[in-house]
Amino acid sequence: MTRLAVILSCVLLLSAAATSSHAQLVFEATSGECCLFTCPRGDGERLDASGCPILLKVFTEDGDPVSGLQADQFRLVSCSADLPLAECANGLPEFIETSPGVYEFIGAFGSGGYSADGLMLVVNGQRTQICLPITVVSVDSIASGSVNLADVGAFATDIGGTVPYNPRSDMNCDGVINLEDLATLGIGLPTHIGHSCTLAIPLPAN
Numbered sequence: 076m077t078r079l080a081v082i083l084s085c086v087l088l089l090s091a092a093a094t095s096s097h098a099q100l101v102f103e104a105t106s107g108e109c110c111l112f113t114c115p116r117g118d119g120e121r122l123d124a125s126g127c128p129i130l131l132k133v134f135t136e137d138g139d140p141v142s143g144l145q146a147d148q149f150r151l152v153s154c155s156a157d158l159p160l161a162e163c164a165n166g167l168p169e170f171i172e173t174s175p176g177v178y179e180f181i182g183a184f185g186s187g188g189y190s191a192d193g194l195m196l197v198v199n200g201q202r203t204q205i206c207l208p209i210t211v212v213s214v215d216s217i218a219s220g221s222v223n224l225a226d227v228g229a230f231a232t233d234i235g236g237t238v239p240y241n242p243r244s245d246m247n248c249d250g251v252i253n254l255e256d257l258a259t260l261g262i263g264l265p266t267h268i269g270h271s272c273t274l275a276i277p278l279p280a281n
Contacts, residue, residue: 101135101136101138102131102132102133102196104196105129106122106209107126108127108208109127111127111184112213113185113187113214113215114183114185114222114263115166115270119183119184119185119267121182121183123182127208129179129194129207130177130178131179131180133198139176140177142175142176143172144178148198149196149197151168151180151197152197152202152278153192153193154194155190160186160188160218161213161220162186163187163272163273164272164273164275165272165273166184166185167185170182186213186215187214187215188213188217188218189242189243192206193206193207210242210248212243212244212246212248214226214263214267215270222271244260246259246263
């Protein structure tokens with residue numbers, strides 16, 4: 076093979092790889108509806124135990140299943156970019172590939188803050204555009220990536236009745252901040268105090 080032929084072959088291979096890496100994927104995603112209590116360390120409630128495991132199917136535009144995706148190719152983010160959900164860099168829930176191109180997310184989600192508008196999976200930087208009915212509340216209510224006394228202060232402010240309803244302190248997602256939420260926080264705080272994570276780099280806007 077001549078030198079020119081080798082160069083042309085390499086260019087074609089690189090072009091094909093670039094095209095493949097930017098190919099648009101097709102998604103189907105479902106989950107149950109739930110209120111998920113999270114911690115930045117990733118030791119909050121599990122999706123499967125909360126009745127809302129996420130089932131994701133990934134296809135090419137030709138309908139072929141996309142198998143073998145790894146954890147660093149997924150992200151779980153708030154459906155609304157305006158809400159203060161603090162996604163942890165290593166906070167992706169545990170998942171398994173149950174069949175080619177079918178992924179089930181079952182573990183705990185490492186995050187702080189809250190998302191009252193649901194969660195959305197991102198695959199290879201591409202948003203699935205499917206909003207899942209999972210409300211997130213965290214013992215790290217101020218979305219700092221760390222559980223500390225500032226979170227207690229935020230809850231005290233929210234339950235005091237001097238400010239409008241703030242969903243970050245609604246620990247059972249019932250639309251009211253009351254003694255039931257205080258009990259949930261009282262149980263969770265001693266277990267999670269001091270837990271922290273490195274926050275993920277925010278995704279660029281659509």
